[in-house]
Amino acid sequence: MHQDCPVCFEYLFESVNDVSVLHCGHTIHKSCLNEMREHFQYACPLCSKSVCDMSKVWEKIDLELAATPMPEPYLNKTVWILCNDCGENSHVQFHLVAQKCLNCKSYNTRQTRG
Ligand SMILES: [Zn+2]
Ligand SMILES: [Zn+2]
Ligand SMILES: [Zn+2]
Structure with a gap:
């Protein structure tokens, strides 16, 4: 195997x-x-899935989000995200730090529609 x-x-x-x-x-x-x-990159460079069990990292982001109130203009903003881990689309409240997949709780997501 050559890779x-x-x-x-x-x-x-x-x-x-x-x-x-x-x-x-x-x-x-x-x-x-x-x-x-070290550079806080947790997604596979080839397929964008999380490289390991990320539940501890997601818990930290949960805390960070809870400690970071959103500025007024964003309070009612919602976005569609696509999860890199499970491939599901979710409609979630927008947050400046990260968006959480409703299906598998991963923050390894990208915004598709705003
Ligand atoms: Zn290498
Ligand atoms: Zn991969
Ligand atoms: Zn997911």
């Missing part, structure tokens, strides 16, 4: 010990995955 790392584009299986398999099944260097985490 390149999606982060650094170097050959992956030089040394199997240095390779991590993500939740989605894609493979990446352990060192590259660590670097992504």
Whole structure:
């Protein structure tokens, strides 16, 4: 199997010990995955799914959202989001920090319609 790392584009299986398999099944260097985490990137570069069990991270974002009141003009704003993890669309209240998928509770989402 010849495969390149999606982060650094170097050959992956030089040394199997240095390779991590993500939740989605894609493979990446352990060192590259660590670097992504340091930059708070938790989505697979190939398919945008979360790279690991993110429930602890989502809990932190829950707290952050609760502590960040939305400014007046946004209070009644709602948006459609598409979840990168489960692929479901949700209609949610807009928040400046992040939008939460109603289906799987993931914040790994992107806005589709405002
Ligand atoms: Zn790499
Ligand atoms: Zn992937
Ligand atoms: Zn979801």
